[in-house]
Amino acid sequence: MSLIFSRSCEYALQAVIYMARVENGKPVHLRTISDAMSIPHHFLGKILQILTRDDIVQSTKGANGGFKLGRSASEIRLLEIVHSVDGATSLDKCIMGYPECVDDKPCPLHDEWKKSKETIMKMLRETTIDKMTEGLDSKLAETAATH
């Protein structure tokens, strides 16, 4: 089973969450994030470049540089990050790979899968980064902090 997000996308989410939490206005170094999340830093660099291009994060070069969120955490939606990194969603492709599978000529799993798909899409569309960090301090806080 493959599953939903590519590795790159997982890293992107982790990094964005990290920035949203640590944030106090100041940019965070790539290296700080990659060390904390155990992500190869060159690889994360590439990913953050993409997010920068799409204005999800903002970068500053040179000393005192680093990365921070491009806008308020309440204005960044999960789906944007996924789209930015993984491209257009493949959630609308047939789960069984039938090329001709459509609503009125469905594959055997079409209707059931459609429900799951819509639930997932709703989650991606409606979840903003601030909502994701909300409940976090009581839970993952120690983990993220000690990394």
Add this chain to the structure above:
Amino acid sequence: MSLIFSRSCEYALQAVIYMARVENGKPVHLRTISDAMSIPHHFLGKILQILTRDDIVQSTKGANGGFKLGRSASEIRLLEIVHSVDGATSLDKCIMGYPECVDDKPCPLHDEWKKSKETIMKMLRETTIDKMTEGLDSKLAETAATH
């Protein structure tokens, strides 16, 4: 976005459905299936070898050989095929890729994702091949037949 089944697994499902439908006890040639479903036949060959090893399909060599289901369609579950081809499900891994994400120290998407996961797993566990072919004749029949 990646998504749920690998290409190989999609092919496996298509092939099994095909066998379940065409079936009248007689084995079907690899080539017949691959042509009908537009699957590279060598590639499908590999996949059917795996399914054969796991007793999901049964093969006979030589003239009049071919593939047929290893047991009754009502005794083959979707999840078996997925496991056979794609290996142990990755549905239990954290959607965000956090290695330390568990129920009592969850990632921000844990609870919502858990619901979707369980719905999908339920579908995979409970759907048998005969259920999948049931509604099919009125729908995909023409497509599959004309291939």
Add this chain to the structure above:
DNA sequence: GGATAAACAGACTCTTTTATCTGATACAAT
């Protein structure tokens, strides 16, 4: 037994994803 027709098996190629390396560029502090 020989010819034929199928699955089986292993090596190989191509593509995509993931990861690494190296140098250039930009910024800040002194």
Add this chain to the structure above:
DNA sequence: ATTGTATCAGATAAAAGAGTCTGTTTATCC
């Protein structure tokens, strides 16, 4: 201005997934 520290960018490498090729084995039919 020089130095140090950061991101940026492009080329490259390694690994995994998808697909191909060639030959072997096994069964059936004549």
